[in-house]
Amino acid sequence: MPDIVNxxxxxxxxxxxQGTSAVGGSDLATNNRPVVPNIFHFxxxxxxxxxxxxHNWFTSGQLSVRYLRPLQQGEELVVKAKVIxxxxxxxxxxxxxxxxxxxxxxxxxxxxxxxxxxL
Amino acid sequence: MNDANSKALTLIKAxxxxxxxxxxxxxxxxxxxxxxxEYARENNIDWPGHYVEQNGQSxxxxxxxxxxxxxxxGLGEPNPPLARAGFFTRTSRAxxxxxRVNEAxxxxxxITDKYLRRGYYYIVVDWTATGVDGVVAVTGxxxxxxxxxxxxxxxxxxx
Numbered sequence: 127m128p129d130i131v132n133x134x135x136x137x138x139x140x141x142x143x144q145g146t147s148a149v150g151g152s153d154l155a156t157n158n159r160p161v162v163p164n165i166f167h168f169x170x171x172x173x174x175x176x177x178x179x180x181h182n183w184f185t186s187g188q189l190s191v192r193y194l195r196p197l198q199q200g201e202e203l204v205v206k207a208k209v210i211x212x213x214x215x216x217x218x219x220x221x222x223x224x225x226x227x228x229x230x231x232x233x234x235x236x237x238x239x240x241x242x243x244x245l
Numbered sequence: 246m247n248d249a250n251s252k253a254l255t256l257i258k259a260x261x262x263x264x265x266x267x268x269x270x271x272x273x274x275x276x277x278x279x280x281x282x283e284y285a286r287e288n289n290i291d292w293p294g295h296y297v298e299q300n301g302q303s304x305x306x307x308x309x310x311x312x313x314x315x316x317x318x319g320l321g322e323p324n325p326p327l328a329r330a331g332f333f334t335r336t337s338r339a340x341x342x343x344x345r346v347n348e349a350x351x352x353x354x355x356i357t358d359k360y361l362r363r364g365y366y367y368i369v370v371d372w373t374a375t376g377v378d379g380v381v382a383v384t385g386x387x388x389x390x391x392x393x394x395x396x397x398x399x400x401x402x403x404x
Contacts, residue, residue, distance in 0.1 A: 143289050158352050164333045169288035171309035176307065184304065186342035191336045 133209045133220055133243065139150040141204035142173040142229060161196040167226045167235040170205040174226070189224065191237035202229050208241065215243070217240045218244035258266035260319055261359065261391055270317050277304045278346055284309040285324035286323040297341070305344040311372050311385045317354050318368065320391070325398045331390035334367070340387040344376060351375040357386070364395035 145162035168191055176183045197203055205226045213219035219242050226234040285292035287308060296304040311324035318330070344350055351374070358369035367390055374383040 146287070146289075164336075165308060166288055168333075168336055169284075169290060169306070172306070172308045173288075173290050181297055181298075181343075183307070184340055187307070187338075187340045188338075189338050193332070193334055193336075196332075198340055 128143075128173035134211070136209040137206065138174060138178050138205040139204060140170060140177070142172055143204075144202045145199060160199045162199055162201075164193040164196070164235070166197065167191065167193060167203070167205075170203065170226060171207075171235070171237060171239075172222050174205050174207055175222075175239055175241065179243070182244075184243045186219070186242040187239070188241070189237055191224070191235050193235045195228075195232060195234045197228065197234055201239045202226065203234055204229075213240060215241070218242050249313065250394050253392055254396065257264070257366050257392045261368075262289075263291075264356055264368060265366075266356050266359060269353060271348055271351065271353045272401060273351050275349055276344065276346055278303070280292060281305055281309065281346055284312070289314060297343075303346040305346055307338070307340060307383070310344060310350075310374055310383050311338070311352075311387060314342070318370070331365075331392050333387060333389045335388035337387075338383060339398065340383050342376060342382045346375060349377050350382070361402060364400065366391040379404055395398050 145166050168189075171189060172183075172187075175187060175189065179187060187242065203223045203226045205224070207222045207224040209220050209222050213221060219240055222239040222240050222241075224237040228234055248253060267392070270387065281292060284290070288306075288308065290306055290308075293303045298304065345388055353375070354372045356368055356369050357371050358367075360367050367388060370387050370389075372383075372385045372387065373381050374385075376382045398404060
């Protein structure tokens with residue numbers, strides 16, 4: 127892992143990943159097209175963060191997400207995260223912005239995450 | 246509103262009215278290898294990948310921990326407008342210890358809020374997942390709609 131003092135502005139990403147799982151719904155909500163459940167966005171975020179923080183994520187990870195736009199089945203998304211600060215009370219804890227976007231660059235979900243960095 | 250949407254909203258509203266803030270449910274569950282593998286396949290997750298402890302024990306993928314219980318509070322009933330359990334609008338989770346595959350997990354959910362907003366009926370549920378050692382492993386809050394149907398934007402309840 128990189129030294130903690132160098133983490134600010136560190137960017138990580140995952141994807142593109144195609145959304146293949148589908149959930150139905152009323153025509154009003156989905157425009158009669160199957161959409162990928164929002165848990166797919168969350169799954170991609172946690173996969174990215176687990177890959178970065180590894181075991182620390184299971185013991186100190188936090189993630190809050192707002193879902194903004196559904197992913198249509200078969201569409202692809204990219205999930206990205208950026209370290210924005212250290213925790214005020216714990217120098218080994220970092221705060222991140224996390225987001226998903228589709229291949230047009232449209233935001234699908236945004237969130238905040240934090241995790242202990244040190245082993 | 247079309248007939249299907251009106252019918253769905255009638256049922257959803259009736260269900261919404263039965264839900265009480267503060268009501269809770271508890272149950273035990275186990276994430277089997279097959280459960281996790283299926284979730285990982287559906288969501289393009291590399292499992293077991295990073296999800297293995299030093300002793301070789303496989304871990305449950307964090308994103309799926311509150312996926313199953315989210316259909317609690319009647320949302321999984323075989324009632325077409327509710328069966329899809331609506332959609333999540335926000336999710337918040339905090340992890341304090343891993344959940345291992347094939348180990349019992351105790352879930353507790355409590356409705357902490359419910360409201361009608363922008364045409365959708367919403368509930369907010371706080372969840373905890375407690376491991377076999379009695380320690381809370383994950384806490385979470387989920388905001389989600391009841392079903393997919395909504396009041397149109399030109400409806401008094403749709404704005």
